[in-house]
């Protein structure tokens with residue numbers, strides 16, 4: 001299938017057909033949420049890393065992902081007022097800004113990013129994947145909404161692998177605590193055949209997504225695996241894994257990317273087709289959302305393409321071989337939860353990023369350290385040093401935040417990136433690999 005791209009204008013970045021499809025899917029999901037009460041549908045709030053979307057969907061429940069609401073609010077220029085509202089209510093400046101953005105939105109009436117009111121949660125499903133803030137966040141929502149919480153404790157991969165006892169521990173919790181709580185809410189028993197059917201659909205989408213990631217090995221890379229990549233992970237990280245819409249989205253996306261690769265084209269950028277590829281980067285850390293397109297342009301206008309990133313692996317390491325296995329549904333869900341990037345130990349993160357630098361022939365490695373997120377930021381300087389030593393590829397370091405615009409210093413970040421790119425150019429001129 002040939003990609004149909006909407007042309008870029010000053011206000012409206014260029015978009016692939018798959019991106020327009022995704023936009024429509026998201027809008028429809030928010031519409032369903034706004035009608036949930038009148039249609040008698042129950043709503044489960046849950047987090048992206050370790051989400052059990054296929055299980056929630058098998059029982060006819062609707063997921064709400066507060067992190068996605070926060071980032072969408074950030075992109076739409078609403079996060080500053082939500083954060084101010086949360087700080088007025090007593091939440092410290094140090095608290096993760098996703099949390100404050102979500103709490104502020106709740107305090108201002110819980111109107112979601114598309115302008116439709118979000119239903120309150122009937123249940124909070126807390127998949128605990130290493131972030132203590134997740135627990136505190138849902139404690140606050142529980143106090144506000146007076147609704148039940150079910151917790152899935154996901155053990156940290158301290159040894160860099162998933163042991164059989166870890167898998168058993170998570171499977172037991174899913175079977176004995178999570179499924180009964182969801183069944184009670186749904187008012188029906190789980191149909192395990194339906195769960196397996198959804199996991200098989202997930203698997204197809206996962207194959208297509210991996211083909212998209214791996215296309216970045218080509219020169220020029222037909223994708224940007226960070227700025228473009230955050231769109232590519234949208235459906236699979238959120239409410240759509242296991243659905244036919246997600247499978248169609250990934251099939252269309254893969255075709256678009258393969259067509260671009262066959263034509264020898266780079267990715268689409270906010271200004272339209274990419275400038276000639278000058279630098280190939282691996283990026284660690286989440287992007288900034290409040291100035292997302294300005295941030296992207298600082299790279300794309302210099303011909304800098306991100307060939308792989310850790311942020312786009314936060315909701316699953318499919319390119320390292322993991323797939324949802326429909327023959328073993330609960331074990332697959334358990335492995336998925338334990339395998340998310342932020343549940344990996346520091347040495348495992350260093351190994352993975354080193355692999356990306358080598359396999360994708362990167363010229364540079366860059367950390368975007370966000371003030372909000374300890375799950376990402378802890379150890380980033382150590383990661384930077386280790387990767388420079390192991391690969392000989394130079395590292396750069398910038399700082400920003402997720403959705404608090406006070407922490408996006410445009411001139412400062414631009415200057416640091418310019419210096420980084422000049423250094424990469426100078427190395428190239430000296431013939432240093």
Ligand code: SF4
Pocket residue numbers: 067096097098099131132133134372373374375376
């Ligand atoms: S600290 Fe990081 S992982 Fe935890 S809620 Fe905030 S952004 Fe998410």
